Amino acid sequence: MSDNAQPTPQPWVVRIPEIFAGIAPEILRRFGAETGTRLGMDFYLIKTTTPQLIQHSDAAKFARWNLPMDHTWPCNPQKMDGFIEKAAQTLLKKFGERKPQGIFIGTLNPASPDKYYKGLASNLRGRVLQLFPKLPANTVEEQDATAETLFCLVGKEGLFCGMQSPRASNGLYPGGSKFIDQDSPDTISRAGAKIAEALHYLLLHRSPMPEGAHWLELGACPGGMTSELLARKQRVTAIDRAPLDKRLDGRPGLKFVLADVAVFQPKAGTTYDALLCDMNGPPEESIEQVTRLSRFSKKGGLIVFTLKVPRIENVEEPCSLFRFIVGIAAAAGLRLFAQTHLTYNRHEFTLFFEAV
Known part of the structure; x- marks a missing residue:
């Protein structure tokens, strides 16, 4: 690249909690976002030439989770025949040689009562694990926080995937959320x-x-x-x-x-x-x-x-x-x-x- 060449904008997904939705445009500007598309409830697909700001700027605290986009597939999986097999084969082709420590797949709307995409994410991960060689991290807790994981998010907007360490992503789960059951009679408070x-x-x-x-x-x-x-x-x-x-x-x-x-x-x-x-x-x-x-x-x-x-x-x-x-x-x-x-x-x- 010549000295005068402009850096190429990189696609990235950031999760900005709904409670900050009113200031999301300002947060994204601080990340250097040149474009932005909302995915699901909390996620934003952006392009930025300054991805380091997502993790290291003052505004980083507003982003619960982030992931570089190495593969995006805009589609409606629910209306597509053979989505799981096509997606699994694509992930093997694109990420197999990069040897992720683990593969974890979540949904763009984790709080949705509709169980379709939760089931789809689970089934897709199951098929992907059949194709990949045995991986070191089978559960999120087994991950090395500093080694790269293949994280994927799926929803009605499509499939969004990238590799990054859990520490850099700011979460061990795809999307960064750990569900904790609060319905137990022993629960004292949230x-x-x-x-x-x-x-x-x-x-x-x-x-x-x-x-x-x-x-x-x-x-x-x-x-x-x-x-x-x-x-x-x-x-x-x-x-x-x-x-x-x-x-x-x-x-x-x-x-x-x-x-x-x-x-x-x-x-x-x-x-x-x-x-x-x-x-x-x-x-x-x-x-x-x-x-x-x-x-x-x-x-x-x-x-x-x-x-x-x-x-x-x-x-x-x-x-x-x-x-x-x-x-x-x-x-x-x-x-x-x-x-x-x-x-x-x-x-x-x-x-x-x-x-x-």
Whole structure:
């Protein structure tokens, strides 16, 4: 390419959650999108000469998942004879020699009650796996976060495929969503699904927390996150001015302190493996308590912080708040290593820090 040649726009799919749909055009502009077509509920097919901005710009936090488009097939699979076989053979031809670590296929409308495309995605993956040699990663949890996976999305708009590592894609599943059943009678609140998804997301960046790890949870009431952590055989010291749900009474591994987080002081010599904060209220006040108590974290300890954004009407205001909060954390010795908008987040982002 000559010095004066212009870079070729690259096709990319980005997932911008529905809650950010009103500012999606601004987000896409920040990714350098020259064109954009909406797919399904949350996905956008764009062309950009600056794909690095999708993963590394301030606006990256608004994109739950992203994937370069190595193969797109606009069509209506439901009206096409032999779609699965044609698609499977094409995937083998295009991606077989690239040796993906795994192949995972999802839908463009994962929340749709129509089961047709979920079945189609499952059947297509089954046929593709018959054609490819045995792959190292048969389940999403078996993936190496840094090795390339073949991800595909299918819907009434067609088939959209690309290869990228789960870490670069910002998710282990095609589309980035892990479904978590909240219909169990033991479910205390939707916050349990939030921490479950956050812990799954962490597999992109570090090993899972070992059994018996000790968490300090700030603002724990009613106990949705507490319950999820205990179910994973973690120990929890939960702090709140209001009592926890009665179903948590007597649970092994739980210590509950009925107190305002602002006045709570651990005993001398106490250390925690992880600190969790999902408190409502101004994030400036929440991060103050996190940084105050983070000195009781072990070196390398995990801090999971939900950044509550008062309103999201544009890109810059939440980005400015984000930079401010991260700056306070950094001054207290907390290194931000990941950030995302989880499926179960609303006007908020989940930030992951490490105590250095």
